[in-house]
Amino acid sequence: MVSALAERPVPATATGIAVQIRGVSHWFESKGERLDVLDGVTLTIAPGEFVALLGPSGCGKSTLLRLLAGLDAPRAGKIGADGVRITGPDPSRLLVFQDPTLYPWRSVRQNIALGLQARGVARENAHRIEAALALVGLEAFGDALPNELSGGMAQRAALARVLVNDPRLLLLDEPLGKLDSLTRMTLQAEILKLWQDAGFTAVLVTHDVEEALLLAQRVVVFSDRPARTVREITVDAAYPRHRDAPELQSLRRDILASLGHEHEL
Amino acid sequence: MNSITHPGRAATVDLATLAPAAAALDRIWRGGLIAAACWLAGAAVTRGWPDLTPWPRTDLFAAIQLAAALALAALALFAGDTPRLARLRPLDRWFGAIPLLLLVWQVLTAKTGLLPLPFFPPPQSILEVYTDDLSRLVESAAYSLLLLFPGYAAGGVVGFVVGVALGWSQRISYWGHPILRFLGPLPATAWLPIAFFFFPGTQSAATFLVALATGFPVAVLTASGIGSVNAAYYDIARTLGASERFLILRVAIPAALPNVFVGLFMGLGASFAVLIVAEMMGVKAGLGWYLQWAQGWAAYANLYGALIVMALLFSGLIGLLFAVRDRVLAWQRGIVRW
Numbered sequence: 001m002v003s004a005l006a007e008r009p010v011p012a013t014a015t016g017i018a019v020q021i022r023g024v025s026h027w028f029e030s031k032g033e034r035l036d037v038l039d040g041v042t043l044t045i046a047p048g049e050f051v052a053l054l055g056p057s058g059c060g061k062s063t064l065l066r067l068l069a070g071l072d073a074p075r076a077g078k079i080g081a082d083g084v085r086i087t088g089p090d091p092s093r094l095l096v097f098q099d100p101t102l103y104p105w106r107s108v109r110q111n112i113a114l115g116l117q118a119r120g121v122a123r124e125n126a127h128r129i130e131a132a133l134a135l136v137g138l139e140a141f142g143d144a145l146p147n148e149l150s151g152g153m154a155q156r157a158a159l160a161r162v163l164v165n166d167p168r169l170l171l172l173d174e175p176l177g178k179l180d181s182l183t184r185m186t187l188q189a190e191i192l193k194l195w196q197d198a199g200f201t202a203v204l205v206t207h208d209v210e211e212a213l214l215l216a217q218r219v220v221v222f223s224d225r226p227a228r229t230v231r232e233i234t235v236d237a238a239y240p241r242h243r244d245a246p247e248l249q250s251l252r253r254d255i256l257a258s259l260g261h262e263h264e265l
Numbered sequence: 266m267n268s269i270t271h272p273g274r275a276a277t278v279d280l281a282t283l284a285p286a287a288a289a290l291d292r293i294w295r296g297g298l299i300a301a302a303c304w305l306a307g308a309a310v311t312r313g314w315p316d317l318t319p320w321p322r323t324d325l326f327a328a329i330q331l332a333a334a335l336a337l338a339a340l341a342l343f344a345g346d347t348p349r350l351a352r353l354r355p356l357d358r359w360f361g362a363i364p365l366l367l368l369v370w371q372v373l374t375a376k377t378g379l380l381p382l383p384f385f386p387p388p389q390s391i392l393e394v395y396t397d398d399l400s401r402l403v404e405s406a407a408y409s410l411l412l413l414f415p416g417y418a419a420g421g422v423v424g425f426v427v428g429v430a431l432g433w434s435q436r437i438s439y440w441g442h443p444i445l446r447f448l449g450p451l452p453a454t455a456w457l458p459i460a461f462f463f464f465p466g467t468q469s470a471a472t473f474l475v476a477l478a479t480g481f482p483v484a485v486l487t488a489s490g491i492g493s494v495n496a497a498y499y500d501i502a503r504t505l506g507a508s509e510r511f512l513i514l515r516v517a518i519p520a521a522l523p524n525v526f527v528g529l530f531m532g533l534g535a536s537f538a539v540l541i542v543a544e545m546m547g548v549k550a551g552l553g554w555y556l557q558w559a560q561g562w563a564a565y566a567n568l569y570g571a572l573i574v575m576a577l578l579f580s581g582l583i584g585l586l587f588a589v590r591d592r593v594l595a596w597q598r599g600i601v602r603w
Contacts, residue, residue, distance in 0.1 A: 105519045106519075
């Protein structure tokens with residue numbers, strides 16, 4: 001795994017956050033009943049690494065992302081960024097959801113400005129908003145309202161809203177789950193390029209094995225709820241990867257088998 | 266149409282020479298002409314068929330109908346294709362139905378007396394109200410508006426602030442929500458006797474009641490709007506470094522605004538009801554008082570005349586509110602139409 005990291009095509013100036021997850025368990029309580037979602041998850045992510053968290057829908061992967069974002073605190077275990085315990089949200093660790101969740105009353109440009117505005121630095125950083133628009137190819141849509149965008153464009157705007165803040169840890173919660181397959185392929189390539197150029201650490205939650213293998217340097221396979229790590233697979237293939245490459249095909253079979261789907265191959 | 270040499274265009278060119286005549290016919294607004302004819306028929310009946318007992322404004326009524334007929338005909342013939350008229354054109358059936366309705370009404374009252382006086386005055390007697398009692402009607406309408414506005418504004422602002430507080434803070438909601446649930450269903454008019462007792466004047470009591478009638482729906486709908494904001498909106502803003510102040514002002518309130526406007530709309534309707542009742546019960550001015558006064562004199566034409574003014578005034582105010590909403594919520598589409 002170390003050798004794989006050494007070869008990764010990320011610039012030496014990588015500014016990604018190192019993530020430490022130690023024995024993290026989490027549960028929700030509703031109507032007096034306890035619903036376990038994470039069961040003793042331990043995981044270390046190197047700065048600038050691209051890790052995919054793969055598992056069945058609703059297994060608890062998304063909860064792990066919320067813990068990393070600092071939106072919730074784990075019930076048990078420790079979770080740290082660069083060795084410092086995460087106690088709350090921070091603009092260096094940002095989430096992209098499955099739904100773009102753009103504010104419908106704001107134009108695309110105002111949506112992207114959200115973080116800068118919230119921290120009171122929007123005026124002096126106006127040029128960065130334009131740069132972020134250009135980064136995701138939405139230069140012509142700065143004044144458009146979210147309900148005028150297609151699904152793919154809206155998700156691009158959501159990416160720009162996060163990237164304009166220079167996150168050091170990008171948490172992707174099935175961001176392409178609701179897009180059509182052609183748009184998804186385009187955006188997979190774009191996310192990969194953004195990661196290669198910016199050097200942030202990326203954690204992608206997905207239930208799409210192919211997507212995980214195309215993008216991630218390491219795939220962590222989770223069990224059904226409550227989620228435990230079942231396997232970790234290092235993907236050494238060079239970028240850009242091709243979905244039909246035999247190497248990826250054999251890894252895909254391997255992963256599907258460990259998810260209990262070998263009979264469907 | 267720049268080239269006649271092109272063989273395929275020959276037929277088109279022929280048609281083009283005929284086009285001006287066809288276009289001139291097209292330009293006439295036919296529905297407008299029919300509506301003009303309806304007004305003209307009304308004018309003819311008013312003038313040509315003598316009243317059972319002569320009404321002083323019959324000739325004026327006929328003149329107005331004739332003027333409407335001429336104006337519509339002129340528009341239909343000479344301005345039928347202007348863009349401004351394009352908005353009126355779909356209404357042509359209404360323009361025709363109104364004079365027919367007036368005609369039937371007049372025949373049943375002034376011409377034949379099939380509907381008895383004084384409960385069914387003819388249109389020309391309502392016209393007489395507007396020519397002879399206009400100043401008192403305008404004064405009453407002005408008093409009503411002067412009573413409505415401060416109360417509505419105060420109720421709207423207080424209701425909004427209370428609603429935001431209830432929707433945002435669990436502690437405020439714990440105490441405030443049951444009180445709102447308990448007292449909210451009371452119609453504001455039920456407070457009338459108490460309000461007239463506690464307030465120094467009927468004017469201030471009525472203002473308070475209008476504010477109360479406005480404030481409850483605004484507070485309830487604002488609170489529920491704030492409470493139903495997509496939780497992901499807050500998550501996003503929190504991760505991006507937003508303060509609580511930012512979350513309230515820039516996330517919760519804009520997201521709840523559609524609900525706030527529903528509350529303002531409901532509050533406006535409730536405030537009309539309270540206003541009129543308060544004017545009938547204690548305040549010695551305004552359209553509510555005018556209705557009361559007209560009823561006392563069995564002046565039914567004045568009653569109908571005041572009701573028409575009231576309808577115009579109130580639907581105008583609601584139209585104004587909806588225009589403001591459409592402005593503020595331009596990002597939203599397919600909402601309730603007025």
